[in-house]
Amino acid sequence: MGDTKKPDKDSGNPPPRPLNPKQQSRRDFLEGAGTTAVVATAVPVLGISAANAQQANAVSGPTTSIRLTVNGVSHSVDVEDRWTLVELLRDQLDLTGTKIGCDRGECGACTVLMNGTPVYSCSQLAVWVDGAEITTVEGLAQNGQLSTVQQAFVDNNGPQCGFCTPGQLMTATALLNNTRSPSSDEVRSALVGNLCRCSNYNAIVEAVVSAGEKQGGAA
Ligand code: FES
Ligand code: FES
Known part of the structure; x- marks a missing residue:
């Protein structure tokens, strides 16, 4: 057992590590994580920011033009058909007062008023609010x-x-x-x-x- 941990006397290389994932040591893990870090730091060297690299990988879907009123202000926006109302509010209109908790219609953190009625904005697609009046906490x-x-x-x-x-x-x-x-x-x-x-x-x-x-x- 001791032999496998000794350096190779001829090459000076460290001994081979076990391939069984159950035997992965903390050092193996950290070395793997190091590789990830190297890839991440290489992104700026390629002339693009990490955020842009991620965006470039993101698949954008079909869009629809909608009009809506938020807190009394009219907006005309091209929304991706997959966006939820809370994504439209937070990411496009910069209204970050509305929070995302569970993102699946359970907690109510994302509640806004749609034509005066409370709705979970994580569970409404943005395309569905075409023509609606939305009130958020900012309003x-x-x-x-x-x-x-x-x-x-x-x-x-x-x-x-x-x-x-x-x-x-x-x-x-x-x-x-x-x-x-x-x-x-x-x-x-x-x-x-x-x-x-x-x-x-x-x-x-x-x-x-x-x-x-x-x-x-x-x-
Ligand atoms: S974020 Fe929990 S219900 Fe919408
Ligand atoms: S979740 Fe903290 S005040 Fe309600």
Whole structure:
């Protein structure tokens, strides 16, 4: 066993390493990773950035021209047919307030309003929103003033890490547009599709109820 680890006396080369992947050592792994790093650093030498190299490899599909209104601003955009609404918002329109959590219609982090109704923007193709009015979290504050529900989130410690907050705010906004002063049960029921990994549900419900009370009182 010891013999296989000794250098070849004639050539001075290291001994051959076992080919069985189960016997791969940490050193083998690091040497393999080194090869990858060399390839990555070679990309700029070829005169292209790593990002461009990746883009060149990306297959772009057919596109469709759509028109939509986002936060009151009209847009005419050529979208790839495979893009989701959240990709259009974040990557093309630079509206990164809308978050991607699960990217498969489970967590609600990507919730926006489509013609006033909350939708998961990760589960809507961009081509489907042709002619629609979209509201994102960036559209809630007006003239530098937080909306009532945004202010209520601040006052009631609604956000912890804050990742779910944009989606929670959009669903809560739709609820408050239709129900002026919802009960805590109505709030819980409306927000059932918006998960919070920080489990800050009590504070979120209190925030929405309090926003409803303020808004109900103002009516
Ligand atoms: S990111 Fe869309 S539902 Fe989770
Ligand atoms: S505040 Fe962190 S996920 Fe909800």
